[in-house]
Amino acid sequence: MKVRVARRVVFGSTIALVLSIGRAEAQAPPSSAPGAAAAAPAGAAQPRDPTASKLAKVHFEQGDQYFADKEWLKAHDEYVKSLSQEKTMSAMTALASTLRQLERYNEALDLYEKVLLEPKLPSNLMDDVRRGVEDLRKRVGTLELTGDTPVGARLLIDEKERATLPLLAPLRVPTGTRQISVKKDGFEPIAATAEVTPGQKSVVELRAPSRKGRLSVSEKHGWALEVEIDGQRLGVTPWEGLVDPGEHQVRLHGFVGHQALAECTAPEAGAGGAEAAREGAKMESPLQTATVKLYEVTPVVLSAQDVDASLRVESTPSGAHVSIDGKVVGRTPWEGRLPLGEHAVEMRAAGFLLAKQAVRLERRKQREVQVVLEREPDPEGERRTRNIAATVGYGVGAAGLGLLAVTGGLALKEVGEVRSRCGGTSCPQSEREKLDEAGDLGTLATVGLVVGAVGVAGGTAALFVLQPSGGDRRPGAPGGGAKPAGGVAWRAGVGLGRFEIEGRF
Missing domain, CATH: 2.60.40.1120 (Carboxypeptidase-like, regulatory domain)
Known part of the structure; x- marks a missing residue:
């Protein structure tokens, strides 16, 4: 393998991984946008682009010069440009060394680990890369966030954007005191400080300074109607604002011009947005419950109806x-x-x-x-009324019949005694007074008979006429019939020389 050796010394504890890496043979497939610390591992070999390879070599050599002069930021930029033209292991390791000098240890570690995955990494450099990985792992810790971690928010570590929440796994960060910031459009930033320990996981609980969510309310047809949230008028649709997390009752009401209602057209927005109409057809939407979450936007689309009646x-x-x-x-x-x-x-x-x-x-x-409104039937009350009426009627009847028995008996006794003393002949005046008294007793007996008859008749009528309403009946009568609940059972019979009727209530 043909090797080109760079003429420089990597300062500090940085390993000169770019030494002895052949640029021609150690080529990786081109990357469309590798980024500073996100160059992908080399895969299957791809045809080389001579122009891209030439530009990559120029930027790489310029990066080496800056590296030798300890101009780390300029070296970083040149290595990134080299990788943007052609991805090579030499540029990847050189960029990792530069990131290490910039104390961006987590990025350097990520890139070193990607170099280890390269299939064409020379065996004599494998140990050097592994030692670099082991050293960097002592310079970083991991960060885990709990508490208020709004979905979609940007996570910044020391003012540099690192990820989008929520984190799928703990995040690597350099050791020491780190300033954490969580930002999401439309909400106040969440800030915290983390002490990161080498090789350890730091857990930071975030607390939002303003515990709010955002509610966005619009009308289905685009009409400008007043927005009412929890009974308070807050604006005109379309409306958006901060509210407390939790459930909120939302509805729309207002007016829409009759022509706009007939054509189902929304009003044109002026310089300050759409304005609510002050006359026309009365419109109102049903009440809707919206559940708002912390640092999240909850859209609510309501459809207003014509309530002009x-x-x-x-x-x-x-x-x-x-x-x-x-x-x-x-x-x-x-x-x-x-x-x-x-x-x-x-x-x-x-x-x-x-x-x-x-x-x-x-x-x-x-x-x-x-x-x-009609009163509900009261069977128990009607039953009590019926029983009281029957009791009174029979009581009056019993009193009348008692009067009949007493006065009638006395009258008959007086008449009998007078007749026995007179013997059928004319009676003296004293006996005639006895007969008058007997006549008066007879009159009282007649009154008692009438009262007794009326009382018995009234009590009987109360039993059968004053029935509870609602057909409250219960089973139990012979022959599969029914009898009134709580109430009347009666039986009549005729025998030799007698007539009887009995009942209960």
Whole structure:
């Protein structure tokens, strides 16, 4: 193998890896854009471009001159230019040595490790490269980030951009105190300091100075409508601003000119952007929940509907819950704007039956719905009322019949005694007074009979007429029938010289 030896000494502990590397035989495939520390390992051999090879040689030799003069930055630039024309192991190792002199140890280590992967690396240099790798690994540590690591943010170490978050693996960085900065457009930078120990992993927890996310709100058709977030008006669509992370309720409302609405055209934006219309068709979007994350942009696209119609809902009694299209909107009396077309209105109140009504709304018209709510049936209360009425009726009947029995018995007794004393002949005046008293007792007996009959009739009527509503029945009657729950069981019968009726409630 033909070898061309560079005439220089690598200063410090830098190994002159470029010595004894043949430029002609140790060629790698050209790279379209290798970069300073990102030249890919050589692969299969490719045809040489004489012009590119000549330019690569010129830049390489100029880099060697700068290297000998310790002008590390200029040497770095020339080696990069050489690699941009043709990738060679000599240029790769020379660039790695230069990066090492610039104390960019992590980049030098990455490039040295790529040199080790080259299939044409001379065996006599393999040990030198490995020793360089071993030495550099003592000069770097790894960095791992936790906490606030926004996706897509740029990570800068000592003001130099190193990666895009999130990191897929710990990042190599030079040892010592490192200034960390995380930047993302539209948000405040996140800064931190890390102490990197050789060969060790340093874990740094990032904390954002302003814990915000960004919400971007637009209307589907491009209409300029007012943006309302959590009940506060914040601007006009399209709108974007910082909000706290978490859930937010977003909706749009405003006006759109009737012509623009008919043609579905968005307003033209002026110098200060689109302005919300102050008249026209009333527009409103459904309420939407947007979940905003820290240091992330959450887009929300809402579609506004024509709500140029109003509805007023009243109920008797007032205070009933009002639901429209299955969503609770408030209590009666309630008034608001709704999209045009059919809507299902429901009103519900404790102790009353659910009331439903369909309403059709038309543009620029107000509809009113007035409903008298019906009370829910109370079987237990009706059952108590029935039982009380039956008890009172039978009690009055029992009192009347008791009066009949007592006064009727006394009247009959008085009449019998007078008749026995008079013996069928004319009675003295004293006995006639006895007969008058017996007549009065008979009158009371008649009253007791009437009262008793009315009471028994009223109690019986209460049992059968005052039935609880709602058909509350329970199984158990003979023959597969039913009997009232909690209530009436009765039986009537006729026998020789008797008539009987019995029941319970």
